[in-house]
Amino acid sequence: MDKTILVCAVSSCLMAFANAAEYKLNTDVLVIGAGSAGLTAAVQSAEKGKKVILLEKNPMVGGSSQFAEGLFAVESELNRLRSDTLTQEEAFKTLMEKHFYVIDGPKTKDYVEGSGENIAWLTDHGIKFEVVRMTPWEEATWHVISDYKGTNHGAGLIKGLKDSADKLGVDTKTSTPATELIQNDKGDVIGAKAANKKGDTYIIQAKAVILASGGFGDDPKKIAEWAHRDPEGWKSSVNMNKTGDGIQMALNAGAQMGPVSFVGHLGTEGKGIKFLSDLYTTSWQPSALWVNSDGNRFANEDVAFSFSQAANAIYAQHGHYAWSIFDDSQVKYMMDKGIDSGIGVLAPVGKKLPNLQKDIDEALAADSDNFKAADSVEQLAKEIGVPEANLAAAVSAYNKGCEVQHDSQFFKLKNYMRPLNTKKLYAIKLKAYYFSSYGGLVTNRNHQVLDKNNKPIKGLYATGLEVSNMVGPTYTTWSSGHAFGFAAFSGRHAALHATENMK
Ligand SMILES: Cc1cc2nc3c(=O)[nH]c(=O)nc-3n(C[C@H](O)[C@H](O)[C@H](O)COP(=O)(O)OP(=O)(O)OC[C@H]3O[C@@H](n4cnc5c(N)ncnc54)[C@H](O)[C@@H]3O)c2cc1C
Structure with a gap:
């Protein structure tokens, strides 16, 4: 049974579904999606002493992140030990050029400057890295996970973060997709609804909701509508049932739609x-x-x-x-x-x-x-x-x-x-x-989702692959690990902003 308060309206639900229940829960931070962005958000929030619920649509945590291999970072401790010469200043300028200046400059600067510290934070959570260069075109930015208790690559990172989340008491609910955001009459996001296959429904009140549902890559209809690509000729290589839920929920709550792209x-x-x-x-x-x-x-x-x-x-x-x-x-x-x-x-x-x-x-x-x-x-x-x-x-x-x-x-x-x-x-x-879609929601430097007037929707954050303007029309392998690194960075920094501004 959950540690969180259960206010059960079992009798009414029993009429609809045998054994189904309606749960009303309260938390400080609600995270939607348990890939690298969601797990870093959950762990970071819990480390700030906050109560956290983490919802995951699939029966297991990890999303696409469990198949990824390495995270972008420049001037990390590993780079120092290898005498790698790329500086954060050069990386920032080159990224702006590589993405034709259509990306978010301030957020890219924060990301580049925070990338080494991001790897250090993950290292403090028991995850080990090695820097790998795969091609003649790329810099030494790809921090590949070499080990977490015998597991490597994305699976190792996910295992490490899940262990930390469990230790910190994060309430993780798998096979429980979020379905809708809850707003107050001012339009602030104050929680979300979720439902599982058994018919149980959840109404979760939260001081902050962090979207981390990994984009829309597995929904061919959205590939056509949002990305204007022919889904017959432009296909997801690893289907993880990611159907743009976070983006759609935010759009329904008044968010502006941002540019989309792909890895x-x-x-x-x-x-x-x-x-x-x-x-x-x-x-x-x-x-x-x-x-x-x-x-x-x-x-x-x-x-x-x-x-x-x-x-x-x-x-x-x-x-x-x-x-x-x-x-x-x-x-x-x-x-x-x-x-x-x-x-x-x-x-x-x-x-x-x-x-x-x-x-x-x-x-x-x-x-x-x-x-x-x-x-x-x-x-x-x-x-x-x-x-x-x-x-x-x-x-x-x-x-x-x-x-x-x-x-x-x-x-x-x-x-x-x-x-x-x-x-x-x-x-x-x-x-x-493509490995992943990229983008859909526009966020500010604090990772808050922006509405159609470019104002933050209070209580709502977006991270990882949900976020627009981190890459241009095409992903570049010059900065290998860019998407995975940003997922972990934005998850953590959304959590830091949310928890620091929480009453
Ligand atoms: C084979 C492969 C290799 C890759 N290698 C790299 C690499 O080396 N470097 C790199 O930068 N990028 C790589 N990528 C891209 C990488 O997957 C992303 O950079 C990263 O995983 C994004 O993390 P995320 O947390 O945003 O999304 P994900 O890890 O996909 O997590 C999203 C989670 O949200 C869940 N979810 C969806 N809808 C809901 C809902 N309604 N309610 C609750 N949960 C929901 C999903 O089930 C999923 O678990 C690779 C991708 C693949 C497929």
Whole structure:
């Protein structure tokens, strides 16, 4: 039974649902969503001596955060020990440039300047980090969770924060989604309603409500309406049932809608292709030749290192797809020497792909729609359904560029210019995906949600992926860990502002 006061109107609910109850609860801070933003908000609030209820829609805590790997920070203690040279000043200025100055300057400055302290706070909670650079394009900002009691990456961070939350007496309710905010007659938010599958309903009065429900990435209708993307060609890669609940509840309470964006990435799927298998991993490699549905090359394939930009390049093609073409020598290279571009730390740079030939054979045996093999360019053109003349011209021009180690078409880095053996070709279909949506609500420097007149809605905060104006139209891997770092930073700082201003 909850520690919080239970005022039960069981009799009326029993008429509607056998065993269902209506609970009326009171708390200082109500947090909606138990990913990294929600858990940091809950722990930080409880450490300030406040009573906290944490609602989670799914049966377990963690959200997308449990799959993420590292958090952005500059001038952390780890950076100091590694003698990393990026300064917070340079990071701030570069972020403003990278995001075309459409992002929130003051909040970005707070985030950059607080990022090292954010890692220190998490370290004080038993979470250990290592700084990892995955690609030639990024700075040493990615603080990957190396351990929390034997668990690493996002799962380790979630476990660590949940342990802290439990110790501090945070009342966590899983499988209990918030459904609606409660407002007083002045429009201030004074709590929220929630309901579970059993039919139990909760009316929770709170001095502050912190939204941390992780965005709208798993609701194709909102992808079309809010982001104006074709949900058939722009897909969530890890469905966590995140349907924009926090954003929608705030909009219903009078919040203004802010710009939305994504943490995009390239990838593939289809019959005979398993997610994150050795064959899947080939779809992230910069050494292939990419062609669109017309059989024409369209970009420097080393954009694969910047996985969000790569997703844009693919989405921009007709039908929102492309083919990545490689040959038997590249298969051997990836099996013997390892990959050039990592997929996070799950498939790091240099990882050998011992199962690649087996995966290829299995996909072909399954007659995969999205993976094809051919003994000639002509045959490959037929297999992937592109005009033969265009594909032949694309392969010929590309191979000529490889011979002279200069890509006069799109200036791909010469390290990744490897000629194709036209007698043994493979093609894997590339599509555009995203790890998370980003944005929806506009917040001020204190992480309070702003209404249509740009005034804070009293009692309401938004954090993590719910927040607009932290990235521009496209996420950048230059500042690796930006989304995860901001989730933890904004969760904590929303909690600090809420608790410090609480009567
Ligand atoms: C495979 C993968 C790898 C990634 N790697 C990185 C990385 O290394 N670095 C990085 O910066 N970013 C990474 N990301 C993005 C990362 O997930 C986000 O940066 C971060 O998790 C956002 O945290 P959050 O707390 O805002 O959202 P989440 O962690 O998704 O938490 C939101 C929570 O709210 C819950 N919720 C939803 N609706 C309700 C409701 N109505 N009531 C109650 N609860 C609700 C959800 O179930 C969920 O548990 C990755 C994402 C994926 C999928």
